Amino acid sequence: MTAAVRRTAAMLGLPAVLVAVWWFASSGSTDVYRPPLSRILVAFRETWFGRRLLDDVAPSLARLAVGYAVALAVGVGLGLVLGSSRPLRALTEPVLEFLRAIPPPVLVPIVMLVAGIGDLMKVLVIVSGCLWPVLLNTVEGVRAVDETLADTCRVYRVGGALRLRHLVLRAASPQIVTGARQALSIGIILMVISEMFAASSGLGFTVVQFQRGFAIPEMWSGVLLLGLLGVVLSLGFRVVEARVLGWYHGLRAAQRGSR
Amino acid sequence: MSAPAIGRWPGLVGLLAFGGLLELLPRAGLVPAGYLPPSSRIARALADQARRAEFWTALGDTVRTWLTGLAIAVAAGLVCGIVIGSVPALRTATASTVEFLRPIPSVALIPLAVLLYGTGIRATLVLVVYAAFWQVLVQVLHGVGDVDPVARDTALSYRLGRWARVRYLVWPTALPYALTGVRLATSVALVLAVTGELVIGTPGLGREIAVAQGSGAVPAMYALVVVTGLLGVAANLVTRAAERRVLAWHPSVRSEVPA
Numbered sequence: 113m114t115a116a117v118r119r120t121a122a123m124l125g126l127p128a129v130l131v132a133v134w135w136f137a138s139s140g141s142t143d144v145y146r147p148p149l150s151r152i153l154v155a156f157r158e159t160w161f162g163r164r165l166l167d168d169v170a171p172s173l174a175r176l177a178v179g180y181a182v183a184l185a186v187g188v189g190l191g192l193v194l195g196s197s198r199p200l201r202a203l204t205e206p207v208l209e210f211l212r213a214i215p216p217p218v219l220v221p222i223v224m225l226v227a228g229i230g231d232l233m234k235v236l237v238i239v240s241g242c243l244w245p246v247l248l249n250t251v252e253g254v255r256a257v258d259e260t261l262a263d264t265c266r267v268y269r270v271g272g273a274l275r276l277r278h279l280v281l282r283a284a285s286p287q288i289v290t291g292a293r294q295a296l297s298i299g300i301i302l303m304v305i306s307e308m309f310a311a312s313s314g315l316g317f318t319v320v321q322f323q324r325g326f327a328i329p330e331m332w333s334g335v336l337l338l339g340l341l342g343v344v345l346s347l348g349f350r351v352v353e354a355r356v357l358g359w360y361h362g363l364r365a366a367q368r369g370s371r
Numbered sequence: 372m373s374a375p376a377i378g379r380w381p382g383l384v385g386l387l388a389f390g391g392l393l394e395l396l397p398r399a400g401l402v403p404a405g406y407l408p409p410s411s412r413i414a415r416a417l418a419d420q421a422r423r424a425e426f427w428t429a430l431g432d433t434v435r436t437w438l439t440g441l442a443i444a445v446a447a448g449l450v451c452g453i454v455i456g457s458v459p460a461l462r463t464a465t466a467s468t469v470e471f472l473r474p475i476p477s478v479a480l481i482p483l484a485v486l487l488y489g490t491g492i493r494a495t496l497v498l499v500v501y502a503a504f505w506q507v508l509v510q511v512l513h514g515v516g517d518v519d520p521v522a523r524d525t526a527l528s529y530r531l532g533r534w535a536r537v538r539y540l541v542w543p544t545a546l547p548y549a550l551t552g553v554r555l556a557t558s559v560a561l562v563l564a565v566t567g568e569l570v571i572g573t574p575g576l577g578r579e580i581a582v583a584q585g586s587g588a589v590p591a592m593y594a595l596v597v598v599t600g601l602l603g604v605a606a607n608l609v610t611r612a613a614e615r616r617v618l619a620w621h622p623s624v625r626s627e628v629p630a
Contacts, residue, residue: 123467130468145486202381207389213603215562217569218577218596221584225592226406297476301566304478308570316478323482331482338479346474 147329156333164318169337172315175231176303179238183295187243188288191250192280201251212248216241216298217305224309234306234314241302242295249291253284286360289353296349300342315341408590416590417597426579430598433575436492437564437602440499444560445553448504452511452549457541462512473509477502477563478570485571492574495567502563503556507549514548515541547618554610561606565599576602 131149138148160169194201219240227233257280265271265279281288307316319334321327354361393410396402408416420426455461477498484494518541526540568577576599583592 122463126464126468127471199381203385203388206382206386209607210386210600210604213558213607214596214600215565215603217562217566218580218599220569221580221592222596224584225589297474300476301478301562304476304481305566305570308478308481319479319482323486328486331486335479335483339475342474342476342479343471 144326144328147332151329152332152336155329156336159330159333160337168313168315168318171231171313172303172307175234175314176238176299179235179302180242180296180299182235183239183242183299184246184292186239187246187291187295188250188281191247191284191288192254192276194247195251195254195284196280201255208244208248208251212244216302220302220306220309229309234303237306238299238302241298245294245298246288246291249287249294250284253287254280256287257283286357289357293349293353296345297342300345304338405589408593412590413593413597416588416594420591420594420598429574429576429579432492432573433564433568433577433599433602436495436499436567436573436575437561440496440564441503441553441557441560443496444500444503444556445507447500448507448552448556449511449549452508453515453537453541453545455508456512456515456545457537462516469505469508469512473505478566481567481570484567490572494571495564495573495575498563498567499560503560506556506559507552510548510552510555511545514545517548518544547621550610550614550617554607554614557606557610558603561599561603 135149138146139150141148194204216237220237223233223236223240227236261279261283265275270279303314304316304319307314308320315334315338319331319338322331322334390410393407393413395409397404397407397409404412455465480498480501484497488494488497522540522544523536526536531539564575565577565580567573568575569581570577572578572581576595580592580595580599583589583595
């Protein structure tokens with residue numbers, strides 16, 4: 113009981129102190145650019161709990177979800193193909209290394225050229241940025257499939273979809289998850305950036321509008337919301353990861369314990 | 372990294388094929404040349420850029436923002452990581468705060484940075500440092516936590532002082548982790564440097580891309596995107612080589628079969 117209390121105190125202590133410092137340090141602030149936290153929180157409630165939730169937050173998240181899902185599917189699919197063929201991999205490696213090295217936000221102007229400024233553009237931008245970490249990590253994961261397991265599969269004539277599902281995908285899943293985690297943070301960045309460029313709705317667009325219109329507390333509340341969103345998505349990812357990779361973490365812990 | 376048995380040239384073939392595809396698609400009319408200029412046009416635009424003094428200034432600006440931000444982030448990440456990591460009380464107190472602040476996408480800070488620092492280099496530096504700092508910090512924290520208990524007890528029983536423990540025990544253990552952090556931070560810092568230039572308008576390659584896009588100079592835009600990709604590739608190569616050199620003494624590098 114006391115241990116749990118102490119853990120909670122350690123977890124909430126510093127954040128509580130920081131928020132308190134912010135609250136009191138800014139409470140008498142007359143600086144236009146640094147409004148009191150109390151005003152930011154009021155602005156937060158007034159700005160985001162209402163129609164904006166449907167008009168701006170939901171479309172942003174929907175585009176992120178679609179783009180991320182497409183990038184995952186394409187990345188894992190292509191990664192399986194490339195990972196299991198050595199010549200193909202040798203052929204494509206430098207090209208992929210180059211494409212991955214391009215900072216994803218510079219793709220926004222290029223995609224705008226092709227797809228205009230609508231939803232399609234934003235989804236394509238997210239796909240084109242999230243694809244590479246998933247693809248390259250899948251390739252690495254498929255390449256590193258355990259030899260003994262692969263041989264065992266061959267001996268037992270396990271092939272086709274069965275082999276794909278139980279050997280290749282399973283063995284590559286820790287790497288795929290790593291790639292998916294990197295892709296998620298890139299996806300959030302691109303969701304915001306693509307809306308800052310050209311949009312009439314969305315989180316990034318609204319926050320920039322606030323900044324240009326000098327609606328300072330509203331802008332701060334938007335920054336807070338984006339931050340919260342990042343935190344919530346990464347927490348959600350961790351929950352999914354714990355489910356998908358439970359077997360792997362257990363295996364690692366067991367190996368470490370027996371060593 | 373690459374498969375040594377096949378040699379270097381399949382990758383080159385792949386690159387040439389990729390270039391050839393980019394040449395053929397627009398020439399054959401499969402993709403409108405207004406969207407994707409043939410690679411020879413892009414190459415010519417690149418040569419044009421190389422003759423412009425503004426291009427080299429922009430390149431210099433980007434590299435300066437990138438490396439300055441990276442240096443600040445790495446220094447701060449190392450110091451904070453070693454201090455926080457070596458004091459268990461600090462570690463438990465800050466864990467939740469670090470976990471909360473880390474996933475905040477640094478593009479969320481764009482409106483704030485513009486408001487507080489205008490469109491100069493400082494606004495972009497804020498983004499670069501914020502994004503890169505966490506990569507280094509988290510890796511260093513992992514590294515410091517990985518100190519071998521037996522080695523620590525040995526150091527304690529030989530009465531190594533606090534400084535000597537950091538120098539001979541914590542530092543060598545954390546170094547491989549720190550270098551991984553630096554490698555990740557390097558590419559993240561480049562992404563954010565270019566993003567800041569693109570979205571905020573800080574001088575650099577990103578702004579040149581935005582200008583080229585605004586004036587409809589499509590081949591120039593592609594040429595500049597290629598340059599940012601080359602910067603990314605160079606960063607990967609340099610950090611990997613540095614990692615191998617600095618860690619030449621480390622078991623994980625020593626045991627690698629020389630290719």
